[in-house]
Amino acid sequence: MAQQHLDPPTDPTAGPVTSDALAGYLRAQATEFLRSLRQHRETGAGAASGSAESVAAARALRRSARRISGSLHTFRPLLDTDWSEGMRPELAWLSGTLAREHAYGARLERLLGALNRLSGSAALPAQAAGANAHTAPKGSLTVGAAKAGALLDRQLTLARTRAHSAALQALGSSRFHAVADSVAVLASEVPLTPAAPATDLRPLAAAAADRLTDAVSALPLVTAGHPYNAEALVHGLSADTAPQPQDAPWHQVRLLLRLHRYARELMYGDECPTDVRLLAAGQALNRHRDAAEAAAASASAARTPRIAPATAYALGVLHADQRHEVEAARFAFQQAWQKEAVRTL
Amino acid sequence: MAQQHLDPPTDPTAGPVTSDALAGYLRAQATEFLRSLRQHRETGAGAASGSAESVAAARALRRSARRISGSLHTFRPLLDTDWSEGMRPELAWLSGTLAREHAYGARLERLLGALNRLSGSAALPAQAAGANAHTAPKGSLTVGAAKAGALLDRQLTLARTRAHSAALQALGSSRFHAVADSVAVLASEVPLTPAAPATDLRPLAAAAADRLTDAVSALPLVTAGHPYNAEALVHGLSADTAPQPQDAPWHQVRLLLRLHRYARELMYGDECPTDVRLLAAGQALNRHRDAAEAAAASASAARTPRIAPATAYALGVLHADQRHEVEAARFAFQQAWQKEAVRTL
Numbered sequence: 001m002a003q004q005h006l007d008p009p010t011d012p013t014a015g016p017v018t019s020d021a022l023a024g025y026l027r028a029q030a031t032e033f034l035r036s037l038r039q040h041r042e043t044g045a046g047a048a049s050g051s052a053e054s055v056a057a058a059r060a061l062r063r064s065a066r067r068i069s070g071s072l073h074t075f076r077p078l079l080d081t082d083w084s085e086g087m088r089p090e091l092a093w094l095s096g097t098l099a100r101e102h103a104y105g106a107r108l109e110r111l112l113g114a115l116n117r118l119s120g121s122a123a124l125p126a127q128a129a130g131a132n133a134h135t136a137p138k139g140s141l142t143v144g145a146a147k148a149g150a151l152l153d154r155q156l157t158l159a160r161t162r163a164h165s166a167a168l169q170a171l172g173s174s175r176f177h178a179v180a181d182s183v184a185v186l187a188s189e190v191p192l193t194p195a196a197p198a199t200d201l202r203p204l205a206a207a208a209a210d211r212l213t214d215a216v217s218a219l220p221l222v223t224a225g226h227p228y229n230a231e232a233l234v235h236g237l238s239a240d241t242a243p244q245p246q247d248a249p250w251h252q253v254r255l256l257l258r259l260h261r262y263a264r265e266l267m268y269g270d271e272c273p274t275d276v277r278l279l280a281a282g283q284a285l286n287r288h289r290d291a292a293e294a295a296a297a298s299a300s301a302a303r304t305p306r307i308a309p310a311t312a313y314a315l316g317v318l319h320a321d322q323r324h325e326v327e328a329a330r331f332a333f334q335q336a337w338q339k340e341a342v343r344t345l
Numbered sequence: 346m347a348q349q350h351l352d353p354p355t356d357p358t359a360g361p362v363t364s365d366a367l368a369g370y371l372r373a374q375a376t377e378f379l380r381s382l383r384q385h386r387e388t389g390a391g392a393a394s395g396s397a398e399s400v401a402a403a404r405a406l407r408r409s410a411r412r413i414s415g416s417l418h419t420f421r422p423l424l425d426t427d428w429s430e431g432m433r434p435e436l437a438w439l440s441g442t443l444a445r446e447h448a449y450g451a452r453l454e455r456l457l458g459a460l461n462r463l464s465g466s467a468a469l470p471a472q473a474a475g476a477n478a479h480t481a482p483k484g485s486l487t488v489g490a491a492k493a494g495a496l497l498d499r500q501l502t503l504a505r506t507r508a509h510s511a512a513l514q515a516l517g518s519s520r521f522h523a524v525a526d527s528v529a530v531l532a533s534e535v536p537l538t539p540a541a542p543a544t545d546l547r548p549l550a551a552a553a554a555d556r557l558t559d560a561v562s563a564l565p566l567v568t569a570g571h572p573y574n575a576e577a578l579v580h581g582l583s584a585d586t587a588p589q590p591q592d593a594p595w596h597q598v599r600l601l602l603r604l605h606r607y608a609r610e611l612m613y614g615d616e617c618p619t620d621v622r623l624l625a626a627g628q629a630l631n632r633h634r635d636a637a638e639a640a641a642a643s644a645s646a647a648r649t650p651r652i653a654p655a656t657a658y659a660l661g662v663l664h665a666d667q668r669h670e671v672e673a674a675r676f677a678f679q680q681a682w683q684k685e686a687v688r689t690l
Contacts, residue, residue: 120580145582227572228673235465236662237490302658309657313647316661317581324669328573 016200017267022075023190025266029064029071030187036060037180040171058098058167065095068183070262074208078199080191083182090179097163097170103293104160110294111152114321115314119145144310148318151301151311205263212256216337219249224330225338232327236320247292250330254285280336284329291325298322361545362612367420368535370611374409374416375532381405382525385516403443403512410440413528415607419553423544425536428527435524442508442515448638449505455639456497459666460659464490489655493663496646496656550608557601561682564594569675570683577672581665592637595675599630625681629674636670643667 040057069091072084119141141149170176223229235244257278265272301307302315385402414436417429464486486494515521568574580589602623610617646652647660 115582117575118578118580118582120583142582227676228669230462230666230669230673233463233662233666233669235463236666237460237463237487237659238465302654307654309647309652309654312654312656312658313661313664314582316658316663317578317665318661319658320662320665320669321575321578321581324573324575324578324665328575331572 017202017205019078019192019196019199019201021201021266021269022071022078022196023192024269026068026071026190027187029067030183033061033064033068033183034180034187036064055102059102062095062098065091065098066258067262067265068186069095070259071266074259074263075201075204075266077204078192078196078201080193083191087179087182090175090182094170094176094179097167100163101160101167104156104163106290107294107297108152108156108160110290111156111298111318111322112149114294114318115141115145115149115152118314118317118321142310142314144308144314147308147311148298148301148314151304151307151315152297155301155304156297201267205267208256208259208263212253212260215249215253215256219253221334221337224327224334227331229327232330233320233323236323243296244292247288247326250285250288250333251292254282254289257282257285277336277339281333284333284336288326288329288333291322291329295319295322295326362547362550364423364537364541364544364546366546366611366614367416367423367541368537369614371413371416371535372532374412375528378406378409378413378528379525379532381409400447404447407440407443410436410443411603412607412610413531414440415604416611419604419608420546420549420611422549423537423541423546425538428536432524432527435520435527439515439521439524442512445508446505446512449501449508451635452639452642453497453501453505455635456501456643456663456667457494459639459663460486460490460494460497463659463662463666487655487659489653489659492653492656493643493646493659496649496652496660497642500646500649501642546612550612553601553605553608557598557605560594560598560601564598566679566682569672569679572676574672577675578665578668581668588641589637592633592671595630595633595678596637599627599634602627602630622681622684626678629678629681633671633674633678636667636674640664640667640671 036057040054040061043051043053043057069088072079072088072091076084220231223231231246234246261278261282264275264278298315298319302312302319307315381402385399385406388396388398388402414433417424417433417436421429565576568576576591579591606623606627609620609623643660643664647657647664652660
């Protein structure tokens with residue numbers, strides 16, 4: 001996995017990219033942050049279940065917070081250290097808090113969709129018309145699947161409601177106001193170091209790309225490229241309730257891919273071309289993360305005391321199904337990554 | 346899926362294959378049947394658990410019974426109808442009865458192996474040395490996995506013991522002695538029709554090959570060729586306890602592949618070349634059948650009354666794991682089948 005696997009962040013024949021690009025990008029993201037925040041307040045963020053506009057505003061808020069934080073990290077030598085070191089954890093706290101509500105909702109949707117699929121009720125027309133159509137009418141779930149769905153619904157809806165309250169509380173806290181104030185300052189004046197105007201951004205962006213390719217090269221891509229390697233479920237029945245250690249390097253690549261993508265946005269400016277490879281790879285890693293967390297939620301629900309065996313059985317099937325989604329996502333990532341490498345070489 | 350996907354059963358430039366080949370093959374298989382039977386009796390078939398020799402003899406007995414039965418089917422126009430129609434169900438009964446004991450043993454072994462794998466106790470050294478090595482020492486199972494293993498062990502060992510008794514009873518029955526007598530007659534004189542000597546075997550062997558290619562072309566090979574299509578688990582939580590209808594066409598292809606293979610043996614005689622494609626395809630279909638039956642056994646064990654939720658959960662994970670094996674076997678079959686097709690075209 002050499003560097004040629006990634007397009008250079010900018011045209012190498014062009015001149016150096018100056019700190020103006022960084023300042024411009026950060027100002028734009030800060031402005032977007034403040035706009036989303038205003039919109040979020042105006043669209044009734046206080047309601048128990050956010051409206052579509054409020055959800056979109058929260059998403060935009062997270063989006064710009066991640067971009068600011070990522071740029072502070074990738075280009076930190078150009079920025080006032082105290083300020084950027086103080087800012088990053090606050091932005092991470094904010095986007096993490098805001099993300100949680102959405103994540104629980106999406107996880108529940110994913111799991112209920114899987115339960116329906118596994119019950120054959122979301123079957124293809126050809127199958128629904130098949131031999132067992134009379135025993136499994138559309139939309140029907142077995143007792144176990146229905147109970148598992150109800151249990152997950154209860155647990156994840158509760159978690160989502162708590163996350164919603166936590167997000168509202170966060171948005172009203174003095175801690176949040178301090179972040180918003182910092183971002184407001186950033187929108188007008190980026191605290192660059194004295195040496196920043198003379199610093200070329202390209203080596204820093206290239207270093208972010210290198211960190212990504214290094215992390216990818218440490219992934220077990222040969223295994224992932226063999227379909228049905230049964231790797232993701234290896235600890236499916238392990239006594240360990242902690243997140244699966246085998247997932248961590250993939251999650252790490254997901255974060256590094258994001259940092260690389262933000263650096264590209266910053267370097268290319270408005271003309272940033274869509275890299276279908278990064279897009280496909282990023283989507284695969286999002287799916288990897290979502291499936292891994294859904295599998296963990298299913299395993300966790302199965303540890304609820306006094307559930308019926310049929311419920312536990314359905315949760316076991318669901319857990320394994322989601323771990324196979326994890327494996328499928330790794331395969332998809334490997335395919336996406338490999339495809340372009342062939343083209344480039 | 347055209348006929349060119351299969352090598353012609355014999356060199357088309359050679360002359361017709363006569364009924365001598367059929368008679369010779371049947372006599373040889375009948376002799377082998379009688380030899381295995383003698384060996385089976387001598388190696389203490391009466392013992393509760395068969396010795397290695399007795400197991401090998403039973404396997405050889407089944408092997409020749411299947412070949413005789415298959416040849417009677419493929420080349421039935423050359424054989425005395427009353428005799429061959431009467432013989433085939435008896436041979437099927439015999440090989441089915443003998444196969445059951447072995448099948449239960451193999452199924453238990455497959456399921457216990459999967460439980461170990463899913464518990465990470467058969468992990469690769471790299472993983473065993475990983476972060477969670479301290480929580481999941483080698484060979485350890487969670488309570489649920491251990492209980493599920495014990496339950497499957499109990500159920501399948503009981504089934505196996507019953508199958509063993511049934512096989513012993515069958516081998517001592519007058520029904521079996523009638524089969525053995527028929528095979529003994531076959532070893533010296535094959536009851537051909539008067540028209541048989543003038544009949545070319547090649548069109549009959551080609552028809553067997555055609556039945557196979559037709560059945561393969563009806564399989565959802567495009568879906569099977571897409572890894573992680575999540576098709577095999579579609580009814581994983583269905584209320585239907587009957588065998589999954591989606592498996593049936595694959596089982597059918599498995600049988601037709603076997604008939605084609607026996608026809609090739611018969612036509613080529615001792616010089617029958619190994620067709621790696623048929624071999625790989627056949628192995629994939631055996632794995633498909635074994636995994637499907639193991640998945641069903643796991644689902645069936647989960648319906649045992651009063652099991653603990655942790656046991657049911659482990660059985661759910663195991664069921665899903667084996668259904669993914671089913672999917673993986675379909676993918677392997679598609680790959681094996683497609684590979685040679687490309688070479689041939």
